[in-house]
Amino acid sequence: ERILSAYRNKFENHPIDQNVTGRFDQTKIEMIKKYRPEVYSRWEESGRTIKVFPTFNEFIRYLDSHSYYELDTHFRPLQYICHPCVFQYDFYANLKLMPGEFDRLFEKFNIPQNSFRNQPAAHDTGSLMPKYFTKLSEAEKKMVYRFVHQELEFYYHIYPEERDMHIPLIGNF
Numbered sequence: 001e002r003i004l005s006a007y008r009n010k011f012e013n014h015p016i017d018q019n020v021t022g023r024f025d026q027t028k029i030e031m032i033k034k035y036r037p038e039v040y041s042r043w044e045e046s047g048r049t050i051k052v053f054p055t056f057n058e059f060i061r062y063l064d065s066h067s068y069y070e071l072d073t074h075f076r077p078l079q080y081i082c083h084p085c086v087f088q089y090d091f092y093a094n095l096k097l098m099p100g101e102f103d104r105l106f107e108k109f110n111i112p113q114n115s116f117r118n119q120p121a122a123h124d125t126g127s128l129m130p131k132y133f134t135k136l137s138e139a140e141k142k143m144v145y146r147f148v149h150q151e152l153e154f155y156y157h158i159y160p161e162e163r164d165m166h167i168p169l170i171g172n173f
Contacts (some may be wrong), residue, residue: 002151003059020048077148
């Protein structure tokens with residue numbers, strides 16, 4: 001879900017800024033130039049006025065073609081950001097269960113329960129996964145699996161009841 005959420009949040013329906021000033025514009029250009037050079041050429045020829053953004057498939061191929069440390073932290077697997085096997089953490093939150101996780105966290109640190117209750121609900125990326133993942137080729141599904149398998153194993157170690165949730169979408173390679 002993190003990969004899809006990152007794509008939707010940073011790339012989907014976020015065209016390259018005409019002046020290439022957006023934080024992820026260079027990444028968008030790199031993807032489009034590599035995977036759809038004809039679209040990149042048309043964008044340049046138009047004076048950068050046509051709206052262009054990478055597809056989810058292109059984003060998956062982009063992730064697969066870079067080392068984890070080259071990627072922005074929004075896309076990097078969690079084990080390469082917070083190093084859960086190296087550091088002992090007191091709390092691991094399941095973002096899908098955010099209201100309950102907030103309650104556990106607030107209770108542990110004696111934070112008033114209503115501190116963040118007015119925050120808007122996050123969109124449910126999980127319900128959108130079939131729409132995106134069923135459009136991936138088998139090779140792209142393998143790319144996703146290679147990218148997330150360690151993170152999923154760590155997650156399933158903490159939340160074993162979630163184990164069967166993602167495997168049908170990306171396969172068990």
